[in-house]
Each structure stands twice: as C-alpha cells, then as structure tokens.
Amino acid sequence: MTSTGSGRLEGRIALVTGAGSGIGEAIARRFAAEGATVVANDLTIERARRTIESLADGSPAGHPVAADVADADAVREMFAEVRDAYGRLDVLVNNAGIGEGSPEELEYVNRTAETLAGDMAAGRPPSVAFDFTRRVTDASFQRMIGVHLGGCFHCTREALDLMIPRRGGSIVNISSAGGLSGQPVFTHYSAAKAGMLGFTRAVAAEGGPYGIRVNAIAPGAIDTPLGAKLSRSFVLALIANAPIGRLGTPGELAATALYLASDESSFVTGQTLGVNGGVLM
Amino acid sequence: MRRFEGKVVLVTGAGSGLGRATAHRLVAEGAAVVVNDLTRDRAEATAVELDGEAHAIGADVADRSAVDAMFAEAIDRYGRVDGVANVAGIPFGAEGELERFADTIDAIAAEMAAGRPPSTRWDFFVNISDESFERMLRVHLFGTFYSTRAAARLMMEEGAGAIVNCASGAAVTGFPASAHYAAAKAGILGLTRAAATELGAWGVRVNAVAPGAMDTPMLAAAPPAFVAAGTAQTPLGRMADPGEVAAVVAFLLSDDASYMTGQTVEPNGGMHM
Numbered sequence: 302m303t304s305t306g307s308g309r310l311e312g313r314i315a316l317v318t319g320a321g322s323g324i325g326e327a328i329a330r331r332f333a334a335e336g337a338t339v340v341a342n343d344l345t346i347e348r349a350r351r352t353i354e355s356l357a358d359g360s361p362a363g364h365p366v367a368a369d370v371a372d373a374d375a376v377r378e379m380f381a382e383v384r385d386a387y388g389r390l391d392v393l394v395n396n397a398g399i400g401e402g403s404p405e406e407l408e409y410v411n412r413t414a415e416t417l418a419g420d421m422a423a424g425r426p427p428s429v430a431f432d433f434t435r436r437v438t439d440a441s442f443q444r445m446i447g448v449h450l451g452g453c454f455h456c457t458r459e460a461l462d463l464m465i466p467r468r469g470g471s472i473v474n475i476s477s478a479g480g481l482s483g484q485p486v487f488t489h490y491s492a493a494k495a496g497m498l499g500f501t502r503a504v505a506a507e508g509g510p511y512g513i514r515v516n517a518i519a520p521g522a523i524d525t526p527l528g529a530k531l532s533r534s535f536v537l538a539l540i541a542n543a544p545i546g547r548l549g550t551p552g553e554l555a556a557t558a559l560y561l562a563s564d565e566s567s568f569v570t571g572q573t574l575g576v577n578g579g580v581l582m
Numbered sequence: 583m584r585r586f587e588g589k590v591v592l593v594t595g596a597g598s599g600l601g602r603a604t605a606h607r608l609v610a611e612g613a614a615v616v617v618n619d620l621t622r623d624r625a626e627a628t629a630v631e632l633d634g635e636a637h638a639i640g641a642d643v644a645d646r647s648a649v650d651a652m653f654a655e656a657i658d659r660y661g662r663v664d665g666v667a668n669v670a671g672i673p674f675g676a677e678g679e680l681e682r683f684a685d686t687i688d689a690i691a692a693e694m695a696a697g698r699p700p701s702t703r704w705d706f707f708v709n710i711s712d713e714s715f716e717r718m719l720r721v722h723l724f725g726t727f728y729s730t731r732a733a734a735r736l737m738m739e740e741g742a743g744a745i746v747n748c749a750s751g752a753a754v755t756g757f758p759a760s761a762h763y764a765a766a767k768a769g770i771l772g773l774t775r776a777a778a779t780e781l782g783a784w785g786v787r788v789n790a791v792a793p794g795a796m797d798t799p800m801l802a803a804a805p806p807a808f809v810a811a812g813t814a815q816t817p818l819g820r821m822a823d824p825g826e827v828a829a830v831v832a833f834l835l836s837d838d839a840s841y842m843t844g845q846t847v848e849p850n851g852g853m854h855m
Contacts, residue, residue, distance in 0.1 A: 505817060509852050512818075521841075544843055560838055565832075565833060568794075570817060575844075582845065
C-alpha cells in the first residue's frame with residue numbers, strides 16, 4: 302500500500318517553511334515528487350537551496366527562499382517573492398520550528414532524563430523531578446512562541462492574501478503531540494504548539510467559505526535531527542509509550558502532510574491528525 | 583494512485599452510501615474487495631458495479647457466527663485480508679423514530695421561520711425503546727467488535743494489517759435524536775483506541791473516521807431542515823460526497839498512514855473541530 306509520484310499535487314505551488322532539514326525537507330521532497338512546484342524556506346538560503354537541489358529527478362524546478370518566519374517583515378518579503386514568481390499559492394505548510402529553547406535547557410532535560418532512567422533501571426523511586434518551567438528565560442519563551450506561533454501567523458496571513466482571491470488553498474500546520482498532552486519539559490514548546498492548534502481551528506472556520514482548508518498534524522516522536530539531540534533514555538521512554546513501538550520517520554509525516562495538502566482531504570478542515578504511533582489517542 | 587495493488591480489503595455495509603463509495607475507491611486503487619452487506623443481493627449490487635476484482639458476501643455484522651463465516655470465506659477465496667473497513671450501520675433503530683425526529687425538527691423550523699425563538703422541546707431520548715437501543719448497539723458496536731476481532735486474529739498472524747472503523751460526528755459531540763446512535767458510535771471510538779494499543783506491536787493499525795453530514799441514503803431520509811441547519815454550521819458550507827469520506831478511509835488503510843494508529847479523523851467540513 303505504498304504511493305509515490307502519482308501526481309497528487311500536479312501543477313500546485315507549495316511553500317514549506319523550515320524545509321532545510323528533518324520533517325520540512327521530507328515534505329518538500331515528497332510534494333515535489335507528487336508534481337508540486339516547491340518553494341522551500343529556511344533560515345538561510347544555503348539550507349533552503351540544499352533541499353531544492355536534492356529534489357527527485359523529474360520534479361518541477363523548486364525555489365529556495367530564506368526568511369526567519371518569526372520576523373513579519375522577512376515573511377512579507379518572502380511572500381512578495383512568491384507572488385512575483387508565481388502569482389499564487391496553493392499550499393502552505395507551516396513547519397518551521399525549533400526544538401530546544403537553549404543549550405542549557407537541552408542539557409538540563411537530558412541530564413535529568415538520564416538520572417530518572419538510572420533510578421528506574423536500579424529499581425529505585427525517582428530521585429529527581431523535572432522543574433523545567435522555572436528555568437525558562439524570557440528570551441527562550443519569546444523565541445519559542447515567536448517561531449512557532451508567530452511564524453505560523455505571519456505566513457498564514459500572507460498566504461490568505463494569495464488564497465482568498467482565488468477561492469482555494471490548503472494550509473497545513475505542523476504542531477506536536479506536546480500541543481495536545483503534557484510532558485514535564487519544554488513547556489514553552491507545548492504552549493506554542495497548542496496555540497497553533499487554536500489558530501488552525503479558528504482560521505479553518507474563517508477560510509471555509511472561501512474554499513480554504515486549514516488542518517494540523519500533531520506528530521509524536523519522529524526521527525529527526527532535532528530528536529537526535531535528546532538523550533537516548535528520553536527517546537526510549539517515548540518509544541516505549543507508542544503501541545507501534547518505534548519512532549516515526551519524516552517520510553511518514555510527509556505522507557500525512559501530502560494527504561492534507563491534496564484534494565484527497567477535500568472535506569477535512571479544522572482537524573488535527575495525530576501521527577504518533579498511538580502514543581496519544 | 584494504486585496504493586492497494588495486490589491487497590485484499592473487506593468492506594462491511596458496502597451495499598450503499600459510504601461503504602459502496604469505499605469499495606469503489608479501493609478497487610480503483612487496485613484492491614480486491616470483499617463487498618459485504620446485510621444480504622448477498624445488496625452486496626452483489628455493488629460488486630457488479632466495480633471495475634476490478636470483487637466478491638460479494640451477505641452477512642449481518644451483528645451476528646458473530648455470520649461475521650466469522652464471512653472472514654473464513656474471504657480467506658478461502660483470497661488467502662488473506664490486508665485491510666478492513668467497518669462501515670455497516672443503520673440510521674434509526676425503530677419504527678416511528680424518524681417520524682418523531684422529523685416532526686420535532688419541522689416544528690422548530692416553522693417557529694424560526696416565523697421569527698420566534700423555538701419553544702418546541704425534544705422528547706426523542708425518553709422515547710427510545712429497549713429494542714431500539716439494543717439494535718443500535720448490536721449493529722454498530724457489536725458488529726464492529728466482531729469484525730475487528732476476526733480481522734485482528736488474521737492480521738496478527740500476518741504481522742500486518744489496517745482496520746478503519748466508521749464512527750460519526752455524533753460520537754464526538756452531541757446531537758438530539760441520537761442517544762442510541764451516539765452511544766454506539768462513541769463506543770466504536772473506545773474500541774478503536776483500546777484495540778490499537780494492543781495491536782500496534784503486531785504491526786496492525788486501527789483507526790476511525792467520524793464523518794459529519796454526508797450525502798447518503800441515511801441523511802436523505804432526515805428532515806431537510808435538519809440537513810440545512812447542519813450545512814449552515816459547516817465552514818465548507820456543504821455536505822460531503824461519500825467519495826470524500828471514502829478517500830479518508832483509503833488514506834488510513836494505506837501505508838500513507840503507517841505511523842497513525844488509535845486516531846480519529848473527522849471529515850466534517852469543519853462542523854466539529
């Protein structure tokens with residue numbers, strides 16, 4: 302039951318933010334293989350260009366663009382470039398994201414996860430508990446909200462400018478299982494990702510009469526460069542909680558994004574699809 | 583798109599509506615489809631339409647031995663079952679329920695048309711009979727249980743498979759005149775999630791769809807004012823074509839959804855988010 306290259310996005314213009322690596326890169330490649338002209342965004346043009354150069358043979362030529370999605374002016378300029386090049390946009394994937402707020406936060410989470418795993422392996426009750434939130438700096442919180450929720454808002458606003466006059470389009474927001482359920486770490490990340498879900502539903506209600514669909518994906522533990530920064534104990538705990546018993550792949554995320562971007566999901570809007578191996582139901 | 587080349591998929595309730603649309607969709611993508619409905623004639627009516635391999639089986643999903651026999655027949659014929667879509671359902675449980683539903687809706691609609699806030703009160707729930715409630719649970723919830731269990735037994739041996747259960751918007755939010763239907767459909771969601779937790783490790787995925795208003799025989803029988811009100815509350819401003827919901831079922835059955843299990847996808851035009 303596999304599918305690649307069936308022309309499911311033939312003739313579509315699709316902008317994918319954070320397309321330089323991980324899930325965004327997989328989405329860009331899959332969309333291009335399905336016939337879309339992909340505009341790949343990342344923080345730097347080099348990263349965006351690397352993805353465009355890796356698109357499968359026979360894919361439509363792609364278009365790299367650089368912008369920090371947290372920067373409203375940079376996003377406006379990026380969309381001006383899309384408008385100049387294509388005059389329209391059919392698909393927007395708000396994927397750009399950051400995992401850890403700061404190296405200190407990541408180090409703290411990994412160290413504590415290892416301690417907890419050691420306790421469990423030795424049959425001891427937990428000797429520590431996370432106290433993540435009080436370690437979060439103002440700057441870290443603002444960056445987390447700015448990239449995920451601000452970026453989603455900035456790009457969606459510009460995309461609607463292109464989509465509403467044409468009475469159609471599909472917007473896919475990459476949220477997180479962390480936006481649906483609680484983990485005692487990365488609480489600013491959960492807040493930003495949950496905000497994206499609220500935004501998804503509200504914009505879906507607004508976009509419906511224009512034929513614009515807005516949906517979200519809430520991935521569980523996916524095997525990405527971001528996840529590779531987490532300690533092995535932390536990742537093992539995630540896998541142990543998933544009935545499918547493994548990490549998801551960026552390609553599996555891309556298949557869901559393709560489904561939501563394409564006409565296959567023509568009656569699906571305002572919804573959140575959990576691609577999480579069953580860790581959250 | 584040929585995601586089901588070489589695959590065998592069983593669809594219950596495929597004589598009409600969503601089940602029929604699902605059978606069409608799967609055959610178009612290369613599947614051999616086992617077409618089930620309450621009677622062999624109804625199943626056959628869909629099977630003969632299909633431009634591909636199809637086999638009609640009459641079975642009441644509420645009858646455990648009939649369901650087990652159906653899966654045995656599917657195995658006899660094809661040697662495998664890779665996917666199951668549990669769609670079989672009934673709209674109203676008992677005589678007179680549709681009339682009671684329509685009368686109340688019409689009275690509310692008439693008051694609103696006259697510019698009055700509706701004073702009509704529902705008395706559907708308290709008039710649901712024991713038999714109606716039981717029948718509703720038997721077809722939807724027991725039927726889904728029997729079929730999912732039979733499918734899981736086969737798929738666990740194979741170490742692979744996908745099951746999609748058809749719930750309803752009524753399972754995730756409240757509508758009047760639907761307590762028995764909603765209870766059965768919400769039960770399907772619980773069954774889906776619990777089965778998914780066990781079957782994931784066996785390589786078997788179980789998911790659900792909760793469609794909103796769909797242009798099928800089931801809703802054609804509903805009062806027009808009810809359908810109009812539902813459409814007005816739907817951001818996409820229309821009912822679904824059954825093919826659009828069948829596309830969701832096909833997605834969840836396919837490897838495109840290989841990391842999805844225990845999930846409920848709601849193709850409802852945004853009516854419930």
